Amino acid sequence: MNIWLIMLCGGLATFAIRLSFIYLFGRLRIGEGLRRALNYVPPSVLSAIVFPELFMPGGAFDVSLGNVRLLAGTAAALVAWFSKNTLATIVAGMAVLTLLSLF
Amino acid sequence: MTRRDYFWAGVRAELPLLVGVMPFGMIYGALALNVGLSKLASQLMSSIVFAGSSQFITAKLVGEGAPGLVIVVTIAVVNLRHALYSASIAPFLSPCATPWKLLLSYLLTDEAYAPAIVHYESRGIGPYSHWFLLGTGLTLWSGWQASTALGIFLGAAIPTAWSLDFALPLTFIAMVVPLLKTRASAASAFIAGLVSLGAYQLPYKLGLILAAAAGIAVGVYLEGRRKG
Numbered sequence: 121m122n123i124w125l126i127m128l129c130g131g132l133a134t135f136a137i138r139l140s141f142i143y144l145f146g147r148l149r150i151g152e153g154l155r156r157a158l159n160y161v162p163p164s165v166l167s168a169i170v171f172p173e174l175f176m177p178g179g180a181f182d183v184s185l186g187n188v189r190l191l192a193g194t195a196a197a198l199v200a201w202f203s204k205n206t207l208a209t210i211v212a213g214m215a216v217l218t219l220l221s222l223f
Numbered sequence: 224m225t226r227r228d229y230f231w232a233g234v235r236a237e238l239p240l241l242v243g244v245m246p247f248g249m250i251y252g253a254l255a256l257n258v259g260l261s262k263l264a265s266q267l268m269s270s271i272v273f274a275g276s277s278q279f280i281t282a283k284l285v286g287e288g289a290p291g292l293v294i295v296v297t298i299a300v301v302n303l304r305h306a307l308y309s310a311s312i313a314p315f316l317s318p319c320a321t322p323w324k325l326l327l328s329y330l331l332t333d334e335a336y337a338p339a340i341v342h343y344e345s346r347g348i349g350p351y352s353h354w355f356l357l358g359t360g361l362t363l364w365s366g367w368q369a370s371t372a373l374g375i376f377l378g379a380a381i382p383t384a385w386s387l388d389f390a391l392p393l394t395f396i397a398m399v400v401p402l403l404k405t406r407a408s409a410a411s412a413f414i415a416g417l418v419s420l421g422a423y424q425l426p427y428k429l430g431l432i433l434a435a436a437a438g439i440a441v442g443v444y445l446e447g448r449r450k451g
Contacts, residue, residue, distance in 0.1 A: 121290065121291020121292065121294075121295075122291075123260065123264050123285055124264070125291065126281065126285065126291045126294050126295060127264070127267070127268050127271045127272055127281070128271060129291075129295045129298075130271075130272050130277065130281060130294065130295050130298035130299070131271040131272045131273070133295060133298060133299040133302070134272060134273070134274050134277065134298065134299070134302045134305065135328060135329055137299065137302050137303060137305045137306050137309070138302075138305045138306075138308070138309050138328040138329070138331040139309065139324065139325065139328035140306055140309050140310075141306060141309035141310035141313040142309050142312065142313045142316050142324050142327070142328050142331075143321075143324055143328070145313040145314065145316075145317045146317070150306065150307070150310045153443070155307065156443050156446060156447075157439050157442075157443050158303055158304050158306070158307055159408070159442065159446075160407070160408065160411040160438060160439040160441075160442030160443060161300060161301065161303055161304055161435070161439060162276075162301075162304065162398070162399065162402055163399055163402045163403060163408045163409075163411050163412035163415070163438065163442070164411050164412060164414075164415035164434065164435040164436075164437075164438025164439050164442070165280070165297070165300065165301055165415070165431075165435045165438075166276070166395045166398055166399035166402075166412070167395075167399055167412040167413070167415050167416040167419075167438070168415040168416060168418070168419035168430075168431050168434035168435050168438065169280065169283070169392065169395055169419070169431065170392050170395045170396055170399065170416065171415075171416035171417070171419050171420050172419055172420060172423050173389075173391075173392035174392065175420055176420065176423060181420065189389065189392075192389070193392060193393070193396060196393050196396050196397070197396050197400050200396055200397045200400035200401065201400050201401075204401045205397070206243070206246065206247060206394065206397040206398070207246050209393060209394075209396060209397035209400075210250070210390055210393045210394060210397060213389065213390075213393040213396070214386070214389065214390060214393065217386055217389055218386075221386070
């Protein structure tokens, strides 16, 4: 699929989601089950993307001290936990990766 | 309050949030360019999709050559939470005419919603109070477009020898870690991560959707069990 078509479909889907309840006010209710499930979308999707990046940097599972991306990612996660700051997390992760890559 | 009062009150309420949003927009612009999107596509994604985390994910999946349908489904799943904002702000916008509902829905991002809902719930609504959401939404929209452009401009100057691609998972780490406040959300993230490793070899990046489904199921199950 062409990048423009992907963006258009993704944009329309996003717009339709945002419009849904505003447009159908009074005619559409959000169920308790769905409301609960939506809370777990961000942690699930984000970590499903992050895990392979850290544990399988070359496409194969690698848990060793030679896996600098896993070490840098772990350091970044600690910074994220304590600082809750996006920029600090990125800077810390990039700094650790750069330092470890020198050795 | 007049239309103008509401609008500027919205703009003022949004400005502090731009401090957090603009670095994010710059990183998006630089990364989109880095994974191989054209400058035009990188910039226009910020107004066509106009949703931070799903733009990062789209850039990443496009760069990896994932099939379009999987990318579109992923964008929709990631943005499903906007249905919650839509439901929560709908009563306050119900008197508006349809063109207003269309415009304000387009502008309904996390950061535009947050100050607006606080305002509506504490002050109630008047005949012009939808102008407040227009103020927060347009301010955020402008900041997002400008910071994307700046990111594209700076991104073109960053040497490819730097492992800039790693900034993407780092951005996601920064987003996900603060969410792991409960046992259910931590377990949901952990299971989704494990499944994504196990299902990595599945074609068409389907492992991503499978992993997300597993994580959501575990979170819902644990939360339900805790509540008995």
